[in-house]
Amino acid sequence: MRPAEKSDRAEPNALRITMQYHNRTGMVYELENAGLALDVHVTPDQTGEASDAAGQWIVGAQSSRDQNAVIIKERAPTRTEALRRVGQTWTACARERNLPLLDWSAVERVLLSVRAL
Numbered sequence: 001m002r003p004a005e006k007s008d009r010a011e012p013n014a015l016r017i018t019m020q021y022h023n024r025t026g027m028v029y030e031l032e033n034a035g036l037a038l039d040v041h042v043t044p045d046q047t048g049e050a051s052d053a054a055g056q057w058i059v060g061a062q063s064s065r066d067q068n069a070v071i072i073k074e075r076a077p078t079r080t081e082a083l084r085r086v087g088q089t090w091t092a093c094a095r096e097r098n099l100p101l102l103d104w105s106a107v108e109r110v111l112l113s114v115r116a117l
Contacts, residue, residue: 015106017114026058029116031107036100038063038107040086042079042116057082061090063100070097080117083108
């Protein structure tokens with residue numbers, strides 16, 4: 001085991017996936033970091049809303065499971081790019097929509113570790 005892996009697991013507030021499962025259209029990854037929850041939904045774009053939707057991915061993120069939760073969704077040719085766009089949109093509107101500030105690079109690393117991206 002590399003020292004970095006050991007320290008990541010030893011850190012009680014480290015970002016981690018607490019659950020992952022299939023929903024009817026894709027995958028859901030429930031993440032937690034120091035008591036903050038984040039759900040990330042990864043689905044292939046089957047809506048046909050974009051004229052070039054073939055091969056597109058939709059990533060959505062929300063920090064609450066409340067009925068009125070703010071959900072940020074973005075579409076891109078790859079899952080990674082869609083997640084990065086979600087992070088950019090989230091960060092840009094965090095203050096006005098009362099969203100917690102997140103380390104989107106850490107979210108990406110954690111999702112890459114389970115091949116979600």
